Amino acid sequence: MTSSITMKREVSGTAEEVVERVTNVLKAEGFGVLTRIDFHSKMKEKLGKDLPPVVILGACNPSLAYEAYQANTDVAALLPCNAVVREIGSGKCSVELAKPSGMMTMLGNANLVKLAATADDVLARALAKV
Numbered sequence: 001m002t003s004s005i006t007m008k009r010e011v012s013g014t015a016e017e018v019v020e021r022v023t024n025v026l027k028a029e030g031f032g033v034l035t036r037i038d039f040h041s042k043m044k045e046k047l048g049k050d051l052p053p054v055v056i057l058g059a060c061n062p063s064l065a066y067e068a069y070q071a072n073t074d075v076a077a078l079l080p081c082n083a084v085v086r087e088i089g090s091g092k093c094s095v096e097l098a099k100p101s102g103m104m105t106m107l108g109n110a111n112l113v114k115l116a117a118t119a120d121d122v123l124a125r126a127l128a129k130v
Contacts, residue, residue: 005102015053
């Protein structure tokens with residue numbers, strides 16, 4: 001399933017297993033994980049609210065990010081690409097990847113959208129392998 005800003009699929013496994021799989025397939029496609037936010041833990045810590053596991057990974061392909069930054073330095077506000085793993089129950093997780101082209105559309109630069117479409121293709125391939 002895709003929208004204008006995300007690509008998404010359901011997979012089997014616990015959140016930690018799926019985070020590891022996502023990290024590995026992203027790495028194989030040239031994306032490194034720069035950040036990890038355990039969103040559910042932060043909501044518990046800050047608000048005392050319980051959520052099923054939700055992990056946000058900040059992923060970056062250095063070559064594509066550099067090229068985008070050279071085209072328009074405003075792109076830095078939209079980096080890195082987010083990969084979300086949400087435990088949805090019954091041994092299943094939703095994996096949601098931000099579509100770079102959807103994010104770049106905000107900057108109104110057709111060249112950036114075209115470059116981001118390349119990243120979309122790579123991320124779609126990675127998502128299919130999770």
